[in-house]
Amino acid sequence: MNIAFYAGFYLITAPLLILITIGFWKLFQKAGRPGWEALIPIYNSYIMLKISGRPWWLLLLLVLPGINIIVAAGIIVDFVKSYGKISVGQLASAILLPFIYLPLWGFDKQTRYLGPSASAEFHEKYQKELKKSSAREWTEAVVFAIVAATLIRMLFIEAYVIPSASMESSLLIGDYLFVSKVNYGARIPMTPVAFPFAHHTMPLTGTKAYWDGIKLPYFRLPGLSEVKKGDVVVFNYPMDADSPLYRPVDKRENYIKRCQGTPGDTLSLIDAQVYINGNAANTPRHGEMEYAVKTAAGNNFNRQIIHELHLSDIQQFTNQDYLMNMTVQSAEVLKGDANIKVVRPNIGLRGVYDPEIFPHDSHYHWNVDNLGPIIIPKKGWTVKLDSLTLPLYRRAIEVYENNKLEVTGNNITINGKKANQYTFKLNYYWMMGDNRHNSEDSRFWGFVPEDHIVGKALFIWMSWDVTSPSANKIRWSRLFRAIN
Template identity: 65%
Template sequence: MNSIIAFLLLVVLPFVGLYKLFEKAGRPGWEGVIPIYNIYVMIKLSGRPLWWLALMLIPGVNILVFIGLLVDFLKSYGKFALLEHIEGVALPFIFLPKWGFDRDTKYIGPSAAPEFREKFKTALKKTPAREWADAIIFAVIAATMIRTLFIEAYVIPSASMESSLLIGDYLFVSKVNYGARLPMTPVAFPFAHHTMPLLNTKAYWDGIELPYYRLPGLSDIKKGDVVVFNYPMDADAPLSRPVDKRENFIKRCQGTPGDTLSVVKAQVYINGKAMITPPNGEMKYIVKTDGSEINTQLITDLHLADFGAIDNTTFTTNTTAKAVETLKGYSNIKGVRPDTAVSGHADPVNAVYPTWIPNNKILGKLPDYKWNVDNFGPIIIPKKGWTVKLDSLTFPVYSRAIEIYEGNKVEVVGKDILINGVKTDSYTFKLNYYFMMGDNRHNSEDSRFWGFVPEDHIVGKALFIWMSVDDQAGFLNKIRWSRLFNIIR
């Protein structure tokens, strides 16, 4: 239903307006409903050079050029006021038809022509306030286009990627690498994601939701890429956010569409081959000492975090493999070993009964996968066009993707699976999916807990750190200078 409303508002009604406005300029009305050709006619009617048509082929630039062309087009019909320009650009489905059917609205000439400017120089003259308003609006539009199509800033909010990325790292995220995703919720407050600052209200209107579309990118998502994406579980109540307004998360891609992924003793395997473990990634270790205290400077230098005492001589900590090797060289350290969960045993501390899998009997059987954070799968990551056989073991794993992310009505009646009211025992996926994990393997809620990331949730690729701030440090040491402009690998 939303797609039908979006089509009527964003395509049909503006084309109706162009049809009538073209007729007022002595052009055949049908020219207004032919994509691309109608832009050519708008250029002619506005008096702009034909090479503007070439600019419409450049992603990002074409949006700014089209806004400028539309403003020129409106001036050619005597719409000189700033409010009229905002109305025509922001709400073309209302005001283009309105002006098209308005008897007082007439075509008065090509607005970009010198003769036109001379004739209407009084109406076109801008006050200082108007010049400031134009500059601010242009800056907001340009910045929004840059954030949407090219690059966006992001800050690390949690420890799930430590020590590869630290809390307080400020990143630039590229939209170009994987192709920019066009806005799916177009009516939104500029620079606010999903919530208005201070007001704590929605920063968008979900009355119009557009279909998913992504511009061509430089590459596909590769295993090992650090990726920013929208958190899939925000689709659920009470938030029920649209795809592009769900919370931004950052993790490392471990599996791509069609891969078979498993985790065995904390080692990730893809299609039976061990994946490279991030060198700065952390996990939990058990440290045995001679009973003496650990030097506080050593704790800081080795980034030992999340201490947990077991007894007077033993504690657990999250740190990197490199730090562990250094730690073993100290005389008061008697032993260090990974604190990994037992295979085939969902113990109460490290258990993973994924939250995307319904915790009730499916098809008369409650699956017991016995997965935990260090032993998981094997599981096949859905790929567009892949058909999965649905049974008591596979249906719980894939039902969320089928229902929530691909928009089907899914029911279980007895032992029968109904998709959109039709009994079936298989399903062919419409989207590609990814498996994301944090580098801090024992301190990250990721795809092991909440499942696959659909391709329409992908925001972009993390490029480099442009600023890093340690809120726990003193004033003079807040900036981590050594991390500035580090490429993210």
């Protein structure tokens, strides 16, 4: 994000924080506390606990990511209850619009401190007001369930289903996964105003499920680790930034691929083998690729073999010649079949230019099986800009890091200033599907910025095979399987 963005962000949020502090100042005074105690972070939360009669050790929970949001909301709820703000609307206003209602109640002469809301005396004295109708109990239960589920989904773990064959046979269509937000650190929503549980589109209506009038800067909570090579990662599809969608970062479509390259790595792809910094990378054990298969004359594949060996994307050219996707293990089994004459990987030739392959520039004679070497940008790395590097890094500079880049003849300008180099502000990753010849991935659109990372795929909790000829569609052997 550029300086102007942050300046605008703080210009908006600073007055709101001041209003909230003024509200606490006045309400503290109503409870017989000095107003200045509202100015001291953490200590002011301790005073709120004292005013509402809650134990001080709840402060310790404020250091736990995710839990701290729930605890902070609980502290505010108990605090305003001590001033008689008991209705669902008042409690919601205190949490969602504190910059309006806290100062409003602070200056309101009718609002007074009634005592610690957590005490037995308070409940006994105001039991009539605190008694909840069935409608209110149901409303609060539903609201709590929605808030709790949203926080869990946002900060801890989220369900995901495999929609395409790009990760087969490591992950299959119909695999239901849990994706951890904790491993890499939960990303705080950048588009905070959105319909609960809907990603970018409302079901049935097909309209936007979010309002992009408010956009927050990228921020990620501390995680257990960085993204590592070999991790199966869910991320937002970078190309959704373009026309016609123009979606915000966190509302772009979710993709799942395997991380092949991390920031600062030099990546090459030679004859379908990935090399990182000159060394051959591990090939996914259950990954697929395209094979050319030739059968003996007069022999065809039967449905049972296709299903057992998980042969897919079968194309028949003659009575004997086929192209199909399969794993190395399936290829070995197929080679042992007496009716099969040839089984060989169908790998593209080196030096053949494919315009669909990143960076879509004829200077680079790259294709789906042969590309690179290419340096994956790392935060703080400075690249020299010229006619050869610009095709590789222009999108990252322009789209992902929000700069205005123009080329006039041999001159390059960034944000109106002549530039012959650029220093990256984000880390980037190279993602590829395990089904190498049936995956739209970094080979087609380039780098994945760190702010697009959603989480790490942990394990499969359900797997449903809609293509199975059997009445039982559940793949029992895949249930609760860890993702490697």
